[in-house]
Amino acid sequence: MDVAGVGLGPCNLSLAALLAPLADVQARFLEARSSFQWHCGIMVPGAQLQVSFLKDLVTLVDPCNPFSFLNYLATEGLLHRFLIAHTDRCSRQEFERYYQWAAGQIASIRWDHGVDSVDLRDGRFEITCAGREPVRARNLVIGSGRTPALPDFARPLRGDSVLHSAELRIVRPATAGRDVMVVGAGQSGAEVVNHLISDDAGLPRSLTWVSSRVGFLPIDDSPFSNEWFHPAYVDHFYGLSAQRREELLRRQRLASDGVTESLLRDIYRRLYELDVLEPHRLGYRLLVNRRVSDLFTDPSGDATGGTDRLMAIIRDEDTGKIESCAADVVVFATGYRSEFPAYLEPLRDRILDGDGSLRVRRDYSLDWDGPDDLGIYVQNSAEATHGIADPNLSLAAWRSARIANSIVGRTVYRTEDSRSTISWEGADPAGDRPAAFTSDRVGVPLP
Missing domain, CATH: 3.50.50.60 (FAD/NAD(P)-binding domain)
Incomplete structure (x- = not known):
């Protein structure tokens, strides 16, 4: 071959x-x-x-x-x-x-x-x-x-009640009338939450949604941010130092890991409807700037599904306060590695x-x-x-x-497309058109 x-x-x-x-x-x-x-x-x-x-x-x-x-x-x-x-x-x-x-x-x-x-x-x-x-x-x-990335402290508990979002439709945890926690506020976490609150047959008794970010943030899908997904930018990025590349990946993260705005609207609208029309059906807490640092079983807890209660330890990144939160099911939407x-x-x-x-x-x-x-x-x-x-x-x-x-060993498909709107170093601007303004005067920078 x-x-x-x-x-x-x-x-x-x-x-x-x-x-x-x-x-x-x-x-x-x-x-x-x-x-x-x-x-x-x-x-x-x-x-x-x-x-x-x-x-x-x-x-x-x-x-x-x-x-x-x-x-x-x-x-x-x-x-x-x-x-x-x-x-x-x-x-x-x-x-x-x-x-x-x-x-x-x-x-x-x-x-x-x-x-x-x-x-x-x-x-x-x-x-x-x-x-x-x-x-x-x-x-x-x-x-x-x-591979689905499950925190180290959660791996020993992995099963019907502790799972990664990638397993949701395979494991199918029992959520109806139970206390459920979702950890992670990217697209996968939002899809899990929307599924839980939209499924009448499986609606939890309570929902806790934990985000380590400052909020439940939308994906940056604007045109200029999408230039990061252009071939010319890939070549520009490749030529940077490892330190600079690492910094840029951190700063650009929401262009990849944010939540579609329509899904955020659906979740907000559904929570509003439950609050107004069925105020006692679902209790929920949406926690931002929080990190789950540990998870363990609590045999003394009052589980609603006949299994040991789960106890999550959560740190508030704003205040440093540590709190505990009980749950019957915990879904980690914590990405992949x-x-x-x-x-x-x-x-x-x-x-x-x-x-x-x-x-x-x-x-x-x-x-x-x-x-x-x-x-x-x-x-x-x-x-x-x-x-x-x-x-x-x-x-x-x-x-x-x-x-x-x-x-x-030959060019079968054209891949060297340099017609990007943003002029990355080493990439030509869109088309071959001349710049809108030029100057021969010394010391006058081009715009």
Whole structure:
């Protein structure tokens, strides 16, 4: 094989779709599951895609590709109705169906192929899957995704009553008439809260929503902030110092991790309706500037579901005050983290830097201690070097196109689009038009 992809989320599915038309490229994509699934654990009713549907598998680099979302709608006979619905976004459930539609047509995908190990053998990567023939390839693309991040103190309690938001629709905790706490105020936390208060059959007795931020903050979806999700900015960001990149990621966080304004409105409106129309049905506390520092079971507590009561320790960041809060169910919407895949252990010492980090090049290949003619590429593992867009769907097609070009050694897809509105250092302003004002006078700065 010219390339083998491990894991099949949206990122490697995008790469598979872009490589599919290339007859001279032999590709194989290996996925442990038997079908395509996308965040099924938090696929709550009404969950909306946070980006435009044009940011699909292929459109931003290959609008005529048959695996575009618009072609999916046309093929399924849905295009006119989708347009009549006057929507600029679509539901996550529909986008998952689109992904499943595309995955079902790409011949290079192999389901039920869980990868056990990757090692070097006879000048190639050898990928071993249980009960399957080994796959040998010149290039390896890691797309096995990130892991739900549960605080250390909560891990021993993980189960039906303590869970990550990614498990909500899998575990399905009993919430009706019980005391529920949601920790985290990003999009996932807000979706969990909205689901809890909108489900009459599962409405809690009380809800505590804890945010470490100064409020329940909206996503920064303004046009100029969205320039951070432009290819020109990725290249600019890559050229900065590690210290500067880390600082920028902190300052830009709400452009990725905030909550859609429509969802915040839905939550506020629902709480208002409950207060006015059914004032004794749900008690709630919305806590900001708070951090949950510990969680333990309290056998002496009066649990409403027949299990031990949970007790959370919460610190008020404004006052330093410590308080406790009892709950029957605690859902942590605390994001995801990248972990070194177990199947790469044979190559660990050749891949990781001295501080345990990956050295990612501009084309998403790794600078590793291996043969020059073998490449390892990463999907969704380069936020520290490539910026805030990396874990987002916005540039998934563009990143896959850059990886595809690097693998085949030629420009198949245009990726060097420098027509950004903001003039990042090293990036041309939009178009080739002259500046609106110039001056030859010494000492007069350009605007």
